[in-house]
Amino acid sequence: MSISDHLKNHKSIRQYKSTPIDEALLKDLIHCGQRGSSSGNLQSWSVVISRERESREKLYELHSRQKMILQAPVVLTFCSDFYRIRRWLKINDAKGSFDDFLGFLVGMADAIIAAQNVAIAAESHGLGICYMGTTLSAADEISKHLKLPETVVPVTSLVVGYPDEDIPEVRYRLPLEAIIHEEVYDPKTDEEISDIYREFEEQAWARYARIPGMLDKLEAASITHVAHFYTSDLKYSKKRHETASAMLLELLRSKKFM
Numbered sequence: 001m002s003i004s005d006h007l008k009n010h011k012s013i014r015q016y017k018s019t020p021i022d023e024a025l026l027k028d029l030i031h032c033g034q035r036g037s038s039s040g041n042l043q044s045w046s047v048v049i050s051r052e053r054e055s056r057e058k059l060y061e062l063h064s065r066q067k068m069i070l071q072a073p074v075v076l077t078f079c080s081d082f083y084r085i086r087r088w089l090k091i092n093d094a095k096g097s098f099d100d101f102l103g104f105l106v107g108m109a110d111a112i113i114a115a116q117n118v119a120i121a122a123e124s125h126g127l128g129i130c131y132m133g134t135t136l137s138a139a140d141e142i143s144k145h146l147k148l149p150e151t152v153v154p155v156t157s158l159v160v161g162y163p164d165e166d167i168p169e170v171r172y173r174l175p176l177e178a179i180i181h182e183e184v185y186d187p188k189t190d191e192e193i194s195d196i197y198r199e200f201e202e203q204a205w206a207r208y209a210r211i212p213g214m215l216d217k218l219e220a221a222s223i224t225h226v227a228h229f230y231t232s233d234l235k236y237s238k239k240r241h242e243t244a245s246a247m248l249l250e251l252l253r254s255k256k257f258m
């Protein structure tokens with residue numbers, strides 16, 4: 001399969017076999033991550049491999065009890081990391097830097113690029129992956145659990161393992177014109193935005209209908225539209241975002257990134 005076809009066939013996997021991942025393969029996947037572009041080639045990221053049951057049980061709690069954390073043999077936590085680099089600067093009497101918000105963002109970009117390379121490489125070996133958005137919403141507790149030092153903050157995680165489900169259909173994406181702006185940003189009319197989201201709404205609602213009990217849950221919460229679901233208490237509520245944002249700002253301060 002060409003790389004383009006591979007990318008267009010990506011599907012997140014949410015049920016896993018416990019089959020271990022060969023150690024050499026796992027290291028090769030991370031090597032693929034390391035080959036990704038990196039700002040100044042500083043490789044201002046790192047990854048913590050969680051394999052032990054006890055550690056994954058703790059991560060399961062921190063990641064909102066998403067079962068795949070317990071099923072899959074490996075959880076990879078990708079971090080924006082300037083700790084190693086700053087130690088190296090200090091050892092060599094260089095000026096200190098990177099303990100600032102820009103440093104965090106640069107490390108985050110490196111970490112996400114690396115994670116996506118690992119994801120693509122894993123899929124090319126028949127493994128499944130799923131990102132964990134809960135990495136950011138529990139970043140303070142995950143930092144403690146993984147004993148992350150200052151200027152190291154977790155930014156995303158990947159569950160990696162052999163799929164134990166019928167490989168799902170590729171998930172719908174918005175039409176390209178939703179994403180592309182020629183030369184300058186086109187804010188679009190309300191009608192154009194509604195057109196862009198029409199099929200997204202239909203596909204999403206049809207998917208909810210296939211999840212046992214989901215429509216009852218939506219009805220109980222008086223949710224009749226996909227857009228309402230996204231910002232409801234069942235998904236990404238404003239309150240949840242505000243709480244996580246405040247925690248992240250505090251974490252960045254305590255990790256000396258601000």
Ligand SMILES: Cc1cc2nc3c(=O)[nH]c(=O)nc-3n(C[C@H](O)[C@H](O)[C@H](O)COP(=O)(O)O)c2cc1C
Nearest residue numbers: 010011012013014066130131132133134156170171
């Ligand atoms: C940063 C990020 C965080 C995510 N967090 C979760 C998560 O916590 N749980 C989950 O089941 N899926 C998670 N996903 C997977 C998305 O739901 C999935 O990518 C999206 O629905 C599109 O489906 P696809 O990956 O199969 O194409 C996450 C994806 C990204 C990029």
